Amino acid sequence: MENAVFENTYSFAAEMDASDKLKNFRDKFYIPRQADGEDVIYLTGNSLGLQPKTVRGYIEQELKDWEKLGVEGHFNAKNPWMPYHEFVTKQMANVVGARAVETVVMNSLTVNLHLLLVSFYRPTNERHKIVIEANAFPSDQYAVQSQIKFHGFDFKDSLIELKPRDNETLLRIEDIEETLLENGDSIALILLGGVNYYTGQAFDIKRIVEIGHKIGALVGFDLAHAAGNIELNLHDWNADFAAWCSYKYLNSGPGGIAGIFVHERHAENFDLPRFTGWWGHDKETRFLMGSDFVPIKGAEGWQLSNPPILQLAVLKASLDIFEEAGMGNLFEKSKRLTGFLEYLLGEIDDERISVITPSNTEERGCQLSIRVRNADKNLFKAISDKGVIADWREPDVIRVAPVPLYNSFTDVFKFAEILKNCLD
Numbered sequence: 001m002e003n004a005v006f007e008n009t010y011s012f013a014a015e016m017d018a019s020d021k022l023k024n025f026r027d028k029f030y031i032p033r034q035a036d037g038e039d040v041i042y043l044t045g046n047s048l049g050l051q052p053k054t055v056r057g058y059i060e061q062e063l064k065d066w067e068k069l070g071v072e073g074h075f076n077a078k079n080p081w082m083p084y085h086e087f088v089t090k091q092m093a094n095v096v097g098a099r100a101v102e103t104v105v106m107n108s109l110t111v112n113l114h115l116l117l118v119s120f121y122r123p124t125n126e127r128h129k130i131v132i133e134a135n136a137f138p139s140d141q142y143a144v145q146s147q148i149k150f151h152g153f154d155f156k157d158s159l160i161e162l163k164p165r166d167n168e169t170l171l172r173i174e175d176i177e178e179t180l181l182e183n184g185d186s187i188a189l190i191l192l193g194g195v196n197y198y199t200g201q202a203f204d205i206k207r208i209v210e211i212g213h214k215i216g217a218l219v220g221f222d223l224a225h226a227a228g229n230i231e232l233n234l235h236d237w238n239a240d241f242a243a244w245c246s247y248k249y250l251n252s253g254p255g256g257i258a259g260i261f262v263h264e265r266h267a268e269n270f271d272l273p274r275f276t277g278w279w280g281h282d283k284e285t286r287f288l289m290g291s292d293f294v295p296i297k298g299a300e301g302w303q304l305s306n307p308p309i310l311q312l313a314v315l316k317a318s319l320d321i322f323e324e325a326g327m328g329n330l331f332e333k334s335k336r337l338t339g340f341l342e343y344l345l346g347e348i349d350d351e352r353i354s355v356i357t358p359s360n361t362e363e364r365g366c367q368l369s370i371r372v373r374n375a376d377k378n379l380f381k382a383i384s385d386k387g388v389i390a391d392w393r394e395p396d397v398i399r400v401a402p403v404p405l406y407n408s409f410t411d412v413f414k415f416a417e418i419l420k421n422c423l424d
């Protein structure tokens with residue numbers, strides 16, 4: 001794919017669309033419109049995925065069953081609510097390369113990070129450090145700092161932040177390795193993003209897990225920007241745990257229900273401390289309402305509450321579309337689409353902009369982060385006025401993410417033209 005030959009013309013983009021085997025999937029989503037009725041150029045599927053047109057029907061089914069059945073919908077609804085979360089387990093597991101026993105959907109992302117840290121961050125006086133990215137998403141930083149504090153440690157001593165070299169923007173795997181080996185004995189946990197939300201850099205999860213385990217640490221990932229965006233094989237890569245939200249690439253709607261992964265080797269490790277609730281209790285005996293907690297084996301044992309069915313319905317609508325499209329097809333198109341965007345940005349000969357995301361397709365997903373010289377936000381305002389929905393991240397970056405399910409090659413072409421014109 002790196003050798004793909006692109007042309008900088010509208011007709012080339014239109015031909016790419018015509019021969020795209022996923023081209024009909026765009027029509028399964030509502031694309032927001034501009035005032036004149038034209039589709040916007042939506043490049044923020046990394047922030048909030050668009051609404052599948054099937055969502056309303058999926059929700060209506062549950063509203064109807066609630067209307068007609070009341071509490072009996074738990075067992076008698078068309079999609080019984082009692083096991084409803086199980087209906088998405090396999091599809092979600094497939095998105096992250098996990099086994100069913102390793103995956104469950106529940107809560108939201110930061111909540112899940114805390115629940116997993118309760119189990120997988122167990123500091124001792126010798127081993128108490130957590131390794132994160134220096135520019136990790138703020139919620140992850142807050143979660144980790146508060147967990148360190150909760151255990152009676154000071155995050156100034158117990159937090160290692162991985163920083164790029166001076167005058168560089170991306171983290172190098174050899175520098176990550178060096179930091180991990182240097183601090184080996186004192187590191188309890190490594191918690192990195194799968195794809196950094198700011199730079200779009202995808203980390204070598206397999207390698208990081210290998211190094212982490214070599215030094216005796218546990219290794220977890222925040223896959224908010226990775227799930228549904230890059231190929232993941234969490235089981236084979238041996239990660240201990242992971243958490244992700246589903247409203248970004250997975251289109252489950254604002255605040256949608258999130259996912260977790262706990263590797264199978266921890267499935268029956270019931271000695272791990274955990275915060276518990278009735279939904280994590282053995283299903284056979286849950287309704288005997290006994291006072292002793294008996295966890296379900298695997299990820300399901302981390303559930304606390306009975307889940308929000310309407311949110312699950314939205315997620316189901318979206319995951320059905322992912323299944324129909326096929327993850328392999330999506331990743332293949334994604335590489336081509338983002339490759340085209342990278343090519344077109346390269347054709348804009350203007351030193352005010354540069355792409356900070358890795359050019360190696362193994363080290364990124366669909367997002368490209370464009371650095372704007374002198375942090376001139378007027379450029380962002382100008383493209384927004386022309387119908388582009390992208391996002392501006394302080395201090396100086398425009399993030400754009402053409403997603404393979406609903407973005408087209410002509411979207412990408414039009415975006416590049418608008419950017420070029422706004423620079424002129």
Ligand SMILES: *Cc1c(COP(=O)(O)O)cnc(C)c1O
Nearest residue numbers: 108109110137139197222224245
């Ligand atoms: C989007 C995102 C979040 C958001 O957390 P919520 O709990 O869903 O509000 C957290 N961490 C990362 C890395 C993110 O990209």
